Amino acid sequence: MTYRPILASLCAASLLALSAQPALAQDAEKEAxxxxxxxxxxxxxxxxxxxxxxxxxxxxxxxxxxxxxxxxxxxxxxxxxxxxxxxxxxxxxxxxxxxxxxxxxxxxxxxxxxxxxxxxxxxxxxxxxxxxxxxxxxxxxxxxxxxxxxxxxxxxxxxxxxxxxxxxxxxxxxxxxxxxxxxxxxxxxxxxxxxxxxxxxxxxxxxxxxxxxxxxxxxxxxxxxxxxxxxxxxxxxxxAREPTPGNEMAYIVTLPNMAAAAYYHGKVQAPSVEAIAEEARQFAIGPFATALLKGQDLPDAERAAVRAELSRLTGLSERYLDQANLRVTSQRFYKELLRDRGLTIGRLDARYTGEDYDDAGETPDSDPSFYGIxxxxxxxxxxxxxxxxxxxxxxxxxxxxxxxxxxxxxxxxxxxxxxxxxxxxxxxxxxxxxxxxxxxxxxxxxxxxxxxxxxxxxxxxxxxxxxxxxxxxxxxxxxxxxxxxxxxxxxxxxxxxxxxx
Structure with a gap:
């Protein structure tokens, strides 16, 4: 596909029409x-x-x-x-x-x-x-x-x-x-x-x-x-953003966001959002990435240590993290972080909160940070x-x-x-x-x-x-x-x- 200014196209079409033989006039009209x-x-x-x-x-x-x-x-x-x-x-x-x-x-x-x-x-x-x-x-x-x-x-x-x-x-x-x-x-x-x-x-x-x-x-x-x-x-x-089975990067790159959102909503303590984000970055590319890549070879003691730190950074319970095999999708996080308050958080902006039809389920009904604007x-x-x-x-x-x-x-x-x-x-x-x-x-x-x-x-x-x-x-x-x-x-x-x- 190529693009040409309409004026140039019209000029070309006009020249073609003027130079065409009478016997071809009808065909030229069809192709105009x-x-x-x-x-x-x-x-x-x-x-x-x-x-x-x-x-x-x-x-x-x-x-x-x-x-x-x-x-x-x-x-x-x-x-x-x-x-x-x-x-x-x-x-x-x-x-x-x-x-x-x-x-x-x-x-x-x-x-x-x-x-x-x-x-x-x-x-x-x-x-x-x-x-x-x-x-x-x-x-x-x-x-x-x-x-x-x-x-x-x-x-x-x-x-x-x-x-x-x-x-x-x-x-x-x-x-x-x-x-x-x-x-x-x-x-x-x-x-x-x-x-x-x-x-x-x-x-x-x-x-x-x-x-x-x-x-x-x-x-x-x-x-x-x-x-x-x-x-x-x-x-x-x-x-890096597709949480398909086996793609561990999706969990690694979203962990710092989870920590920042947990900090904003008072689920974790830190001097600043910058501080908790940096802690989460270092944990994500270090012990967390190592644990995910080990898969089923992850030793119990190492799993417990990673689970505890993950809980501290995200505000999610160790029981929930254990049930999720340390891999929490963003959609689940929106629903789980403030479940005890009956609220979900936004995808585009986690500062926003919304109320779903009920407090059960794994994912929010919709994104409160979109319908809010x-x-x-x-x-x-x-x-x-x-x-x-x-x-x-x-x-x-x-x-x-x-x-x-x-x-x-x-x-x-x-x-x-x-x-x-x-x-x-x-x-x-x-x-x-x-x-x-x-x-x-x-x-x-x-x-x-x-x-x-x-x-x-x-x-x-x-x-x-x-x-x-x-x-x-x-x-x-x-x-x-x-x-x-x-x-x-x-x-x-x-x-x-x-x-x-």
Whole structure:
């Protein structure tokens, strides 16, 4: 599959029609491209105070149409950009998306880096019912970079046409090619080839970043150099997160998260979350990993010692740990940690608690850290895009679309999600081939969806220059910017990262 601008496709089709013989006219009509789509573009001039600076900027929400080899429109991708001065090509540009796969960019746009954000509770309480106020966001990064939020195919307001085959867009490599093409188009249309460029996302958006950097910097044509990759709540090595029988790494990388969550809810004692996390790290890669790898050869005395320390770190009873053969899945942990209080804890953010239908069972009914925030964000992006920016569409905004994820192609040559999917080597290769490419990694202590120890494990493997990787941690979960203090810290950390190029 290749992508070409619609205008070029139309010109090619017109030339073909003019040069065709009369006898072939009917066949030419049959092969003509489907009805073209006129991309919608809406702009507004606005202003705000970001990073302590008063800035005037242009907000533009627009559609980019990707076509097939035959010139047929296949995907309409929506981007929302915030540009301080179109003539200032020395300013960095930060291309941003969320994850899923299937998630629109609403979370990072309306929660962290956009000029406006939705005001929801900062202390791990649910967002309740409307109204959800849209407020100024002084933590936006517009003082240091122009921002381009991308809704990949099948997310947000972006969609596939009837002519498109979902298999050409819903997958690791397919999605990356589409996003890379949108980035190239934006750079070209806005004359920003000479600007410093940053690329990044959240959750699966970090996986996408590894794939997109391979498309942008690994291409043999139209290569796009990058200054930095910004990874938020990182997931690169999926094998380490699959608790299938025999995969002991899943228990090793989540143990520090269990310790942090137990600390937060008062089930264990420690001087700080940083202290308990470090204790758990050292235990996880030492005695715990050794015990798991010994399997049924583990001596009784060693099993008892490991069980006791595991209980101290996680707040779970030794009896429960013994019944689980020292291997507690995250799903079980959400239900078991606060069972005595009749509460479950969140997956995206373990600070959140919820009440299930009953206190029995092994896993929670749902994730209280997701249903506690989703309504506010959906309302915010619709209000901002439709009412403020004037975007016109009958389509709903897919904040978390099910279609891409349900049809996602997780395969890569020589790999596969259920075998050993690890995209971290793409980042390592890009860094080795670009001596100025740096990586920023942000993790929440209470995030079970993308555990901080799993991110460290992925990024500290061989082939990734550690002197160009920055690690930062936050006192919240997967979406650390929900907490006011951590949104400010995240903004300050990334602002420093961009300025220090």
């Amino acid at each position: 491209p489907a009805e073209t789509i006129e991309p919608q573009v809406k702009s507004r001039d606005l202003s705000g105070t970001f990073g302590g600076q008063r800035i005037s900027y242009t907000a533009t929400i627009g559609e980019t149409v990707l076509t097939s080899d035959k010139g047929e429109p296949e995907a309409v991708i929506v981007t929302t950009s915030y540009v301080k001065d179109p003539k200032d090509t020395s300013r960095p540009v930060f291309f941003i998306y969320n994850g899923g796969p299937g998630s629109g960019s609403v979370w990072l746009q309306m929660g962290a880096f956009g000029p406006k954000r939705v005001a929801i509770p900062s202390d791990a309480r649910d967002d309740g019912a409307p109204p959800y106020p849209l407020v100024d966001n002084p933590d936006s990064l517009l003082d240091v970079a122009d921002l381009v939020f991308i809704d990949p195919p099948g997310t947000g307001f972006s969609y596939l046409t009837d002519e498109a085959d979902p298999e050409d867009y819903y997958g690791l490599r397919q999605d990356a090619r589409a996003v890379a093409e949108v980035i190239r188009r934006w750079i070209n249309d806005n004359g920003r080839w000479g600007s410093p460029k940053y690329l990044g996302g959240e959750s699966y958006g970090t996986t996408r970043t590894a794939m997109v950097v391979d498309e942008l910097e690994g291409a043999t044509y139209n290569d796009v150099g990058l200054n930095g990759l910004i990874l938020i709540s990182t997931i690169l090595d999926f094998a 989703d309504a506010g964000y959906t309302a915010a992006i619709n209000q901002w895009a439709r009412e403020t920016l004037g975007f016109e569409t009958d389509r709903g905004y897919n904040s978390i679309g099910s279609e891409p994820g349900r049809n996602w192609d997780w395969s890569l040559p020589g790999q596969g999600r259920n075998a050993y999917l690890n995209v971290a080597p793409f980042i390592g290769r890009a860094m080795r081939q670009n001596s100025q490419l740096r990586v920023f990694n942000a993790q929440g202590w209470y995030d079970f969806a993308t555990p901080f120890f799993g991110a460290e494990y992925s990024l500290k493997r061989m082939g990734i220059p550690q002197d160009r990787v920055t690690y930062e941690y936050y006192d919240a979960g997967h979406m650390m910017y929900i907490r006011d203090e951590d949104r400010a810290k995240l903004s300050a950390d990334i602002r420093a990262f961009i300025r220090n190029r």
